[in-house]
Amino acid sequence: MTSFNHYAFGAIADWLHRTVAGLAPLEPGYRRLAVAPVPLAGLDRAAAELETPYGRARVGWEVHDGRIVVHAQVPPNTTALVTLPGRASEEVGSGDHEWTVDDPRTEPRSPGLTVDARLSDLIEDAEAYGAVLRAVESADPERARGLRRGAVWTEHRTLRSELQDAGLLARVGQALADLKRD
Numbered sequence: 060m061t062s063f064n065h066y067a068f069g070a071i072a073d074w075l076h077r078t079v080a081g082l083a084p085l086e087p088g089y090r091r092l093a094v095a096p097v098p099l100a101g102l103d104r105a106a107a108e109l110e111t112p113y114g115r116a117r118v119g120w121e122v123h124d125g126r127i128v129v130h131a132q133v134p135p136n137t138t139a140l141v142t143l144p145g146r147a148s149e150e151v152g153s154g155d156h157e158w159t160v161d162d163p164r165t166e167p168r169s170p171g172l173t174v175d176a177r178l179s180d181l182i183e184d185a186e187a188y189g190a191v192l193r194a195v196e197s198a199d200p201e202r203a204r205g206l207r208r209g210a211v212w213t214e215h216r217t218l219r220s221e222l223q224d225a226g227l228l229a230r231v232g233q234a235l236a237d238l239k240r241d
Contacts, residue, residue, distance in 0.1 A: 077093075079096065085140055088112050089116060092116055098164060103122045104119065104121035111137070113135055115132060126159050129158045141156070144161070145160055172187045174217070178216045191231050194227075194230045206222075
């Protein structure tokens, strides 16, 4: 038997609960929950549950015909902030909830790197990644540091959603367009 008291096992289990299944606390004691599953390639389903001071909290998702069905059980006297791929975040109260969203893992990749490129595509292209960082750094060095350290480089996020500044987006868009001409 392996002990799950070891940090490495606990860290992996925590990541599976919070990220893959998508169940995490937003306030101490789980008075407010986060429901934000991140479906990974190669997985058809994930689920997590936890006994909170308010009752059982559950989150689970599974893939059906190119769509993801997400189920959540929010304990009494608590709320949850729900963040799902391709949808705006929403706050829900206690009870059983279900959502169906398109599976973001099945969307076709964009043909070129633009400000609407997925961050996961950008990070795989060293030349484009460098061009973006240079463009951001020339306008706002602090923002470039933040982009290097704090960006969530996933296929669910785009440069546009990460930068959210029209002037910066124009500068980055031009840097990516210049790469195509070379």
